[in-house]
Amino acid sequence: xxxxxxxxxxARVPLTFDRGEGVWLITDKGERYLDFAAGIAxxxxxxxxxxxxxxxxxxxxxxxxxxxxxxxxxxxxxAERLAEASFADKVFFTNSGAxxxxxxxxxxRRYHYANGHPERFRTITFEGAFHGRTLAxxxxxxxxxxxxxxxxxxxGFDQVPFDDxxxxxxxxxxxxxxxxVEPLQGEGGIRSxxxxxxxxxxxxxxxxxxxxxxxxxxxxxxxxxKLFAHEWAGVAPDLMAIAKGIGGGFPMGACLxxxxxxxxxxxxxxxxxxxxxxxxxAVGNAVLDVVLAEGFLEDVQRKALLMKQGLAAIAxxxxxxxxxxxxxxxxxxxxxxxxxAKVNTAxxxxxxxxxxxxDNVIRLLPPLTVTDAEIQEGFTRxxxxxxxxxxxxxxxx
Ligand SMILES: *Cc1c(COP(=O)(O)O)cnc(C)c1O
Numbered sequence: 001x002x003x004x005x006x007x008x009x010x011a012r013v014p015l016t017f018d019r020g021e022g023v024w025l026i027t028d029k030g031e032r033y034l035d036f037a038a039g040i041a042x043x044x045x046x047x048x049x050x051x052x053x054x055x056x057x058x059x060x061x062x063x064x065x066x067x068x069x070x071x072x073x074x075x076x077x078x079a080e081r082l083a084e085a086s087f088a089d090k091v092f093f094t095n096s097g098a099x100x101x102x103x104x105x106x107x108x109r110r111y112h113y114a115n116g117h118p119e120r121f122r123t124i125t126f127e128g129a130f131h132g133r134t135l136a137x138x139x140x141x142x143x144x145x146x147x148x149x150x151x152x153x154x155x156g157f158d159q160v161p162f163d164d165x166x167x168x169x170x171x172x173x174x175x176x177x178x179x180x181v182e183p184l185q186g187e188g189g190i191r192s193x194x195x196x197x198x199x200x201x202x203x204x205x206x207x208x209x210x211x212x213x214x215x216x217x218x219x220x221x222x223x224x225x226k227l228f229a230h231e232w233a234g235v236a237p238d239l240m241a242i243a244k245g246i247g248g249g250f251p252m253g254a255c256l257x258x259x260x261x262x263x264x265x266x267x268x269x270x271x272x273x274x275x276x277x278x279x280x281x282a283v284g285n286a287v288l289d290v291v292l293a294e295g296f297l298e299d300v301q302r303k304a305l306l307m308k309q310g311l312a313a314i315a316x317x318x319x320x321x322x323x324x325x326x327x328x329x330x331x332x333x334x335x336x337x338x339x340x341a342k343v344n345t346a347x348x349x350x351x352x353x354x355x356x357x358x359d360n361v362i363r364l365l366p367p368l369t370v371t372d373a374e375i376q377e378g379f380t381r382x383x384x385x386x387x388x389x390x391x392x393x394x395x396x397x
Pocket of ligand 1: 095096097098099101130131132133182186187215216217218219243244
């Protein structure tokens with residue numbers, strides 16, 4: 001056996017975190033890191049948020065799991081709250097983002113099946129997309145590096161260039177069931193689908209009888225300063241996948257649907273063992289308690305502006321390292337002029353955690369609870385990282 005007993009699928013950084021407090025992660029050696037990665041937009045309320053800790057520990061002392069064979073009151077309650085706060089009428093809970101997408105794709109296919117059109121099963125997706133790592137979701141994402149070596153790509157996905165709505169229209173055939181899009185791409189490099197394009201996709205779906213599916217696994221649950229990113233565009237989907245932030249670190253996801261879109265999802269056609277279990281539901285409800293509290297999202301918007309302005313100033317100072325700032329809310333990207341892996345390492349050397357993305361971007365995804373002072377501390381570290389990398393690159397010339 002070479003090295004560890006784990007699959008070698010992750011190239012891990014040699015850092016071990018022992019504790020977390022809010023926006024801070026503390027290593028086994030007692031070093032403190034400012035966490036602007038937040039488990040890739042998962043720790044929406046930071047680490048060890050007292051309300052989440054209380055919700056989970058109280059539930060843990062009461063009941064962990066019963067299966068969806070029985071009523072789970074907190075599951076119904078969380079579904080009602082999500083429906084109340086969104087376009088949706090119905091919710092299916094999962095353990096992950098990929099499973100939420102699988103549910104959305106299956107729901108779209110069953111919708112057409114229920115309408116007497118079983119031949120309509122194909123989904124149109126956009127280049128640079130990321131929808132998860134199951135066989136269907138790698139086919140939906142369409143990225144060659146994730147498809148390689150896994151045999152024939154799962155059928156039923158047609159990809160068009162990013163933000164090319166004319167191409168999306170041309171790709172529609174008698175077999176098309178749905179269009180799937182991230183309103184703001186995460187892994188793809190913090191790329192926003194313009195408001196106008198989201199509106200046109202809605203019109204296309206209405207015109208051709210297709211379901212519009214939004215993947216808000218990364219950009220949802222307050223990340224952009226609205227509960228859901230698509231609210232900025234004033235466009236509602238028929239189906240939506242969420243995960244990451246709704247669990248605040250507890251593994252969970254959900255597929256949200258209108259009554260109409262969910263009409264094919266009758267008893268027995270889909271299922272899950274763990275999805276919606278009492279532990280996850282206790283945490284999901286607790287996350288919503290905080291995110292939906294009066295003024296919380298407005299404060300995210302205010303802090304987002306502060307962050308974007310500060311980062312733009314740093315980009316001006318170090319154009320050889322950072323070309324520009326993109327994204328919205330607390331889902332921001334540093335479009336790098338230097339290789340993003342080098343930038344990421346430089347930031348980590350200054351004890352700030354970020355996440356590389358496609359298109360030579362570094363993602364900054366701080367917990368939504370980050371304070372103004374912590375944002376300023378982040379600027380200090382990003383500036384220091386950029387400066388040291390700029391000096392190293394000059395010295396190497
Ligand atoms: C992370 C992510 C997924 C996949 O979620 P998993 O929980 O890893 O399965 C899907 N879509 C988007 C946009 C994501 O960011």
